[in-house]
Amino acid sequence: MHEIKESFDVKLAEDEKYYVPDEKYRRTSWIGDYQRRYDEFLADPDAFWNDIAEELDWVRHWDRVLEWNYPYAKWFVNARLNITSNCLDRHVASDRRNKAALIWRGEDGTERVYTYQKLLTEVIHFANGLKKVGVSKGDRVCIYMPMVPEQAIAMLACARIGAVHSVVFAGFGETALNMRITDAQAKIVITADISIRRGKAIPLITIVKEAILNAPSVEHLVILRRRREPPVEMRPDFELDFYELMRNGGADCPPEAMDAEDPLFMLYTSGSTGTPKGVVHTCGGYMVGTYYTSKYVFDLKENDIYWCTADPGWITGHSYIVYGPLIVGATVFISEMTLDYPDPGIWWRLIEEQRINIFYTAPTAIRTFMKLGEAWPEKYDLSSLRIIGSVGEPLNPEAFEWYYHVIGKDRCPIVDTWWQTETGMQMITTMVGEPMRPGFVGKGIPGVVADVVDKDGASVPLGSGGFLVIRTPWPAMFRTIYNNDERYRQYWETIPGVYTAGDLAVKGTDGYIMVIGRSDDIIIISGHNIGTAEVESALVSHQAVAEAAAIGKPDPLKGNSIKAFVILRVGNAPSEKLKKDLMYHVRMTIGPIAVPQEIAFVEKLPKTRSGKIMRRVLKAQEMGVDPGDISTLEE
Ligand code: ATP
Numbered sequence: 001m002h003e004i005k006e007s008f009d010v011k012l013a014e015d016e017k018y019y020v021p022d023e024k025y026r027r028t029s030w031i032g033d034y035q036r037r038y039d040e041f042l043a044d045p046d047a048f049w050n051d052i053a054e055e056l057d058w059v060r061h062w063d064r065v066l067e068w069n070y071p072y073a074k075w076f077v078n079a080r081l082n083i084t085s086n087c088l089d090r091h092v093a094s095d096r097r098n099k100a101a102l103i104w105r106g107e108d109g110t111e112r113v114y115t116y117q118k119l120l121t122e123v124i125h126f127a128n129g130l131k132k133v134g135v136s137k138g139d140r141v142c143i144y145m146p147m148v149p150e151q152a153i154a155m156l157a158c159a160r161i162g163a164v165h166s167v168v169f170a171g172f173g174e175t176a177l178n179m180r181i182t183d184a185q186a187k188i189v190i191t192a193d194i195s196i197r198r199g200k201a202i203p204l205i206t207i208v209k210e211a212i213l214n215a216p217s218v219e220h221l222v223i224l225r226r227r228r229e230p231p232v233e234m235r236p237d238f239e240l241d242f243y244e245l246m247r248n249g250g251a252d253c254p255p256e257a258m259d260a261e262d263p264l265f266m267l268y269t270s271g272s273t274g275t276p277k278g279v280v281h282t283c284g285g286y287m288v289g290t291y292y293t294s295k296y297v298f299d300l301k302e303n304d305i306y307w308c309t310a311d312p313g314w315i316t317g318h319s320y321i322v323y324g325p326l327i328v329g330a331t332v333f334i335s336e337m338t339l340d341y342p343d344p345g346i347w348w349r350l351i352e353e354q355r356i357n358i359f360y361t362a363p364t365a366i367r368t369f370m371k372l373g374e375a376w377p378e379k380y381d382l383s384s385l386r387i388i389g390s391v392g393e394p395l396n397p398e399a400f401e402w403y404y405h406v407i408g409k410d411r412c413p414i415v416d417t418w419w420q421t422e423t424g425m426q427m428i429t430t431m432v433g434e435p436m437r438p439g440f441v442g443k444g445i446p447g448v449v450a451d452v453v454d455k456d457g458a459s460v461p462l463g464s465g466g467f468l469v470i471r472t473p474w475p476a477m478f479r480t481i482y483n484n485d486e487r488y489r490q491y492w493e494t495i496p497g498v499y500t501a502g503d504l505a506v507k508g509t510d511g512y513i514m515v516i517g518r519s520d521d522i523i524i525i526s527g528h529n530i531g532t533a534e535v536e537s538a539l540v541s542h543q544a545v546a547e548a549a550a551i552g553k554p555d556p557l558k559g560n561s562i563k564a565f566v567i568l569r570v571g572n573a574p575s576e577k578l579k580k581d582l583m584y585h586v587r588m589t590i591g592p593i594a595v596p597q598e599i600a601f602v603e604k605l606p607k608t609r610s611g612k613i614m615r616r617v618l619k620a621q622e623m624g625v626d627p628g629d630i631s632t633l634e635e
């Protein structure tokens, strides 16, 4: 329970528990001594970012590292660059030319490998194809594709010629897609005839055709035809075949020299707390931020095979499948596979087969595996793993433990990374080599000044709670919200002088940060602020519970009472006794004030298509009111 206004001591379960990684991690990591790096950054932030940017290729050097005109930042002022030169050409000109850039595995078992040379060639041809149909610098291109290599090729081809991509996750329906196409005034939509999920073909093209009915900005559809027999028919002149466009492209496409502050892409937030926001990222700072974090947070080494299970339709996929790892020159594994098809062992089998070294996934997946039991991962050899990561929601202590023991075999450091669509890059984590604390993400990475503050922006004392903020600009920060700069300013003006993330957090006595929920979701009971994540973590720490969501319901006496929705682990049955046990368990873990008044056993929780719990939907349902924008709700 954490007061937001004044701070006070925080009682946390397992307060003093740490896992200390083997000493070799720190000795061999890129980051080395975290504190020393952090101090170097604090001593001279511009020099810190300058040195990282110097590792990359630029067409024109910057005049200044940062021009900060609160709340507007310009990074690498007057520099010119193309991010694809750093993702591709730089490696092709080096020993990495024949190295695998992307290894893709389709659901039907097909595998495709793109070397850096091959990827560059395809990107160039497709970029030229886009030019031929009239796409030029600054035009918006909507990419609505399944998880196939062509999705990354389309993104990189846009970046090559300076077109601004807006990737829309292929799980969205026509309304969400139409909104994103019209909002961006997209000139071209790149799509595929079908996407394949759990052995079934889903006709994407039908959705696209619906979505563009009221979208007059669209001049062409580019269609990747995956189904050979019979191939979808194309409307002449309007619809173009992906590979035909590529074949007609031509082999020479010099990278467009972009200003560091030119937009690179726009992308919508997940919509967990409200209407999705169209976040705009720019070329220079985003390149430096994703390069730096990919290299240092994942500690990517030359021979690693890296797998991030996100879809490029989310920021995680943009920054940590496509741009960041390719800038580093890594080998990226991409799989179209759902986590439980053909069976719940598939991901672990892929790790065994591909000898994956670095694995990055989300708490929703980890909790699903917890529910299904340890037998699945135990069938496979996971000894190639070196570092495992998490992103998207709080990784509850229980899920941390499971991930650490069952997947990481007590050996792999976990990088639980806190960041947002808006931040573009990872911001808070426990850097490889540092002691890990279950439930806590960690500290600001070198380059990031993260803090927990009260309503007036004053740092809360160690051991208390408040609002999670970032105090100084960082290179990959978003520059605006598309068509809504007012909304952009709000992030910086809610608490004057700092970036307010919209999350609540606790600063441990060691300075480690624990994210306890969304500011919107805070439950105030008898004057105490209770984070949803605290109650949920307490529930998940019970051996019968796989996943939980907590919401506040108005209560005449206490202001609010808590209702919890609980998914049980396989082998447990709902009962009144179990409810009582769970209430008792929360009482013992957090205290009487956090005990749910009601508990409901459910099979599913409402989630965004990226797997985040949408508590506002549960709450609206409970109160019998309109849930608001549910365009990103999973079916
Ligand atoms: P919207 O802003 O539309 O409500 P969203 O915030 O879910 O959607 P994203 O940008 O995808 O959209 O998610 C960022 C949020 O995810 C963070 O603000 C935080 O609440 C949560 N998050 C991400 N990583 C972590 C993490 N490691 N630990 C705890 N929370 C995390």
Ligand code: MG
Pocket: 269, 420, 502
């Ligand atoms: Mg958000």
